[in-house]
Amino acid sequence: MTRKPAIEDAALALFASEGFEGASLGRIADSVGIRKPSIYAHFRSKEDLFLSVFKRTLRRKQQVLFRQVLHGANRPFEDNLYDLAEHLMDEYESDAETRFLLRMSYFPPRSLHDEVMGLVNPFFEQAERSLTRLLQRKENAVRLHPGGAHEAALAYVTVLDGVLAEAIYGSRDTAAKRLKAVWPVYCRGVLRP
């Protein structure tokens, strides 16, 4: 009957909404229902707690993302990419893990900047490579504008980040409007005429 997962969950939620410096161990302990020093039975320090939560989150999201991209059925690739963007946009509102991951990738704790980026960068680079490989498969490549699959992949992640940015400082509604507007533009831009 250990509270370790509960501590990680509470830390995740508070880190996501208040940032690393803004979230205190006292508040984390409160929201679990334990005393502040009890956290040290499971984690050596606040940074240790943070890294543990961050790695766990990265691992989970990697799995989910992998399944979602792989499990592409046999629809046109752009439909799958649209669904993925819509899914991530929705998740930013509903899922604290997504908010946490995004916020900490943008602005990691200063003392852990290099370590966090050492974890985040491979994550996004691999996602980008997977996407490029998907677009290079010949049934997709023939439908692409002769600019190349890599260009289409880079453009996609850029558009995706733009939509997510609006989900962060705007709302799900305004982000949805952006996605609806940018998507036809993206498709005309990457698909063969």
Next chain:
Amino acid sequence: MTRKPAIEDAALALFASEGFEGASLGRIADSVGIRKPSIYAHFRSKEDLFLSVFKRTLRRKQQVLFRQVLHGANRPFEDNLYDLAEHLMDEYESDAETRFLLRMSYFPPRSLHDEVMGLVNPFFEQAERSLTRLLQRKENAVRLHPGGAHEAALAYVTVLDGVLAEAIYGSRDTAAKRLKAVWPVYCRGVLRP
């Protein structure tokens, strides 16, 4: 011989790199070369200092942006939009005001969330409207894909945020690659074939 502007400059730099909670009045005072309580000769509280800096920054950036978009010479609009994106991307690296504005728009101090967003949202909404109006001018509108100027404007700000996102958690170099990749896609997507 008042240090008020110096305090604002130091606060801006520290807020930009450490966030609101991460930047302490002590460090701000240190970097100005005064004592911490002296700040209270000019600002009623840390939040007051923040809001003062934030409003000043918003005002300045609004002017700069306005001039840059207006002063469009008579080149094709897409060239001006490209230059603007490149300019903002470079600025994120070189200009603390841009980093400050972007970071605080994404993740404002929790206690000031509503007030900050009440300032930020009109700023971006007006920028978006200006852009739409620019694209609606007939010499530009005739060159646009029949999806409309508003779609092209929304798509642009989305793409721009995507590039800036990479400037934040990546580097100027990787952001530049994104811009180079996404730009032909954007142009094919919004221009009449």
Next chain:
DNA sequence: TTTAACCTAACGACCGTTAGTTTGTTTTTG
């Protein structure tokens, strides 16, 4: 002589962290 801009000293609150203790469960042993 008033006023503005700085100073020193100090406040209470909260921060992350450590030490040492209690408690209840699991494991080992007579």
Next chain:
DNA sequence: CAAAAACAAACTAACGGTCGTTAGGTTAAA
């Protein structure tokens, strides 16, 4: 099988440090 030992997970108390903030004094310009 029951007693004893070991262990893990919580606790209380308190640490030194830093936080934002206030009170009150000094100095120099207006």
